[in-house]
Amino acid sequence: MLALLFILFAGLAIGCAIAVVVQRNPLYSAISLIGVFIALACLYLLLAAPFIAAVQIIVYGGAIMVLVVFVIMLLNVEEEVRRPTRLVFLVPTAFGLAVVLIAQVAFILYSVHGSPLTPREVVSDTGLSASIGIGLFTKYLLPFEITSILLIMAVVGAITLARRSFLVSREEQTPTGARILAMPTSPATKAADRSERADEPPGGPGAIG
Amino acid sequence: MDILIEVGLKLVAITIAFTVVLLIVAYTVLAERRVLAFIQGRLGPNRVGPGGMLQPFADLLKFILKEDIIPDKSTRFIYFLAPVIITMAALMTIVVYPFGPEMYIPILGRSIELVIARFDVALLYVLGVASIGVYGIMLAGWSSNNKYSLMGGLRSSAQMISYELSLALALVGVVLQAGTLDLQRIVEAQSGWYGLGWFVFWFQPIGFIVYLISAIAETNRIPFDLPEAETELVAGFHTEYSAMKFALFFMAEYINMFTVSMLATTLFLGGWNVPFAEAIFGRGTFLFGVVSAAGFLVKVILFLFFYIWLRGTLPRFRFDQLMRFGWKFLLPVAILNIVITATLALFGVV
Numbered sequence: 001m002l003a004l005l006f007i008l009f010a011g012l013a014i015g016c017a018i019a020v021v022v023q024r025n026p027l028y029s030a031i032s033l034i035g036v037f038i039a040l041a042c043l044y045l046l047l048a049a050p051f052i053a054a055v056q057i058i059v060y061g062g063a064i065m066v067l068v069v070f071v072i073m074l075l076n077v078e079e080e081v082r083r084p085t086r087l088v089f090l091v092p093t094a095f096g097l098a099v100v101l102i103a104q105v106a107f108i109l110y111s112v113h114g115s116p117l118t119p120r121e122v123v124s125d126t127g128l129s130a131s132i133g134i135g136l137f138t139k140y141l142l143p144f145e146i147t148s149i150l151l152i153m154a155v156v157g158a159i160t161l162a163r164r165s166f167l168v169s170r171e172e173q174t175p176t177g178a179r180i181l182a183m184p185t186s187p188a189t190k191a192a193d194r195s196e197r198a199d200e201p202p203g204g205p206g207a208i209g
Numbered sequence: 210m211d212i213l214i215e216v217g218l219k220l221v222a223i224t225i226a227f228t229v230v231l232l233i234v235a236y237t238v239l240a241e242r243r244v245l246a247f248i249q250g251r252l253g254p255n256r257v258g259p260g261g262m263l264q265p266f267a268d269l270l271k272f273i274l275k276e277d278i279i280p281d282k283s284t285r286f287i288y289f290l291a292p293v294i295i296t297m298a299a300l301m302t303i304v305v306y307p308f309g310p311e312m313y314i315p316i317l318g319r320s321i322e323l324v325i326a327r328f329d330v331a332l333l334y335v336l337g338v339a340s341i342g343v344y345g346i347m348l349a350g351w352s353s354n355n356k357y358s359l360m361g362g363l364r365s366s367a368q369m370i371s372y373e374l375s376l377a378l379a380l381v382g383v384v385l386q387a388g389t390l391d392l393q394r395i396v397e398a399q400s401g402w403y404g405l406g407w408f409v410f411w412f413q414p415i416g417f418i419v420y421l422i423s424a425i426a427e428t429n430r431i432p433f434d435l436p437e438a439e440t441e442l443v444a445g446f447h448t449e450y451s452a453m454k455f456a457l458f459f460m461a462e463y464i465n466m467f468t469v470s471m472l473a474t475t476l477f478l479g480g481w482n483v484p485f486a487e488a489i490f491g492r493g494t495f496l497f498g499v500v501s502a503a504g505f506l507v508k509v510i511l512f513l514f515f516y517i518w519l520r521g522t523l524p525r526f527r528f529d530q531l532m533r534f535g536w537k538f539l540l541p542v543a544i545l546n547i548v549i550t551a552t553l554a555l556f557g558v559v
Binding site: 035061 | 340
């Protein structure tokens with residue numbers, strides 16, 4: 001039963017991964033990538049790691065991919081046009097590297113299979129949220145805190161880049177974020193409807209937020 | 210043999226839960242139309258069946274019989290996929306909610322739990338599935354190839370991402386207090402004080418209000434229904450959808466309302482805890498289970514009424530107001546709530 005589920009989800013993951021590369025429409029690629037993440041989450045579940053599975057869906061499937069799809073939709077990226085391959089030597093190189101990778105995996109599979117180590121038949125709480133929480137706040141406290149500092153740096157950096165008012169005057173700024181979506185004549189849709197301009201507060205879009 | 214009985218019980222539970230939820234959803238639509246009508250001094254739909262009781266089925270029949278129009282320039286595959294994603298994501302969360310306590314069933318001669326699937330990370334599962342639901346709206350808006358749909362889709366994804374943060378942070382307080390992510394154990398943690406130890410009274414009132422506001426924004430309801438603001442965007446992301454596909458979007462919105470109300474009831478209003486029920490009937494008995502499950506449903510229905518009431522009384526936000534409110538007010542308040550709860554937990558109050 002478990003093997004059957006593994007084959008199902010692993011096949012789904014590989015199929016979606018191939019689709020990510022092969023699809024010409026960037027949105028289709030993004031949707032396939034979501035499929036990969038969901039299939040991976042299912043594989044984590046099979047490995048008795050429900051916490052990682054849930055976090056995988058929330059962070060990768062939910063947050064990051066929403067951002068990617070959002071950007072693709074906002075920029076309205078065109079379908080990619082196939083061009084003749086210029087760097088022809090890359091194709092045989094890729095095949096060679098693929099063979100090396102498969103050989104490595106096969107070697108690992110062979111050596112693991114041949115080893116006397118078999119999983120012990122004990123109930124473990126390794127994948128559960130309580131044990132992960134205890135681990136994060138005792139044994140791995142320092143890496144955890146360093147990661148959070150890194151994330152805060154990323155947030156501060158993103159906000160600094162988004163608020164260019166230090167560099168550019170207010171009038172020259174291109175409208176961003178909520179202001180684009182609040183505007184009926186948004187650059188995203190290039191709608192030509194001017195009638196709802198009157199709804200904006202005095203001072204124009206620059207005065208909002 | 211035991212495993213067959215187990216599987217059979219689960220199948221029965223799934224059938225009952227989904228039928229009840231879909232029936233309640235169908236009647237929420239009717240209730241919404243009638244309550245709104247009373248708020249506005251009208252009568253509402255009261256012709257089909259006694260007092261309009263058969264109206265949902267008449268609507269469904271009409272949805273099925275309508276012509277299914279597909280826009281010529283739409284992206285066909287995604288256009289079909291979007292309503293499927295949104296309905297599936299809405300339905301999938303139902304499986305983790307505890308509808309009632311463990312109760313003795315006389316016919317079976319054994320005790321069962323009134324929850325379909327119980328696992329360690331139920332709360333995270335709910336959040337994860339809810340975050341998948343955003344794609345339905347985004348892709349519907351994009352694939353229709355219509356500027357109003359696209360605006361609706363973009364607005365809604367921006368709104369849902371923003372309010373998901375405060376929603377999740379509002380839940381952290383409850384998790385800190387209960388010390389678990391398992392919904393059944395969170396409900397059991399609220400059984401004190403003769404069944405009135407609800408987290409909304411004991412130290413999570415701020416979390417409850419933050420959750421309530423962000424839940425309304427998550428389900429795209431008034432006053433946060435910017436994605437389908439009729440006055441600016443026709444019907445938002447589902448402008449180009451008709452017949453059964455439109456019905457799926459419509460249904461998903463009401464199922465989302467229902468699941469969000471169930472989550473609020475489970476986490477803040479004591480779940481199936483009915484005041485004094487345990488003292489009167491005794492734990493684990495059949496009557497206790499029935500009264501508790503009924504109490505759970507009554508609380509959820511009160512929430513649904515609250516939603517309809519809001520729709521009848523509040524005007525809509527402007528989009529930049531919505532964003533400012535979410536990021537500059539709701540998020541800091543949610544974080545403050547976590548700090549307060551953590552401080553209380555540190556000093557052993559909770």
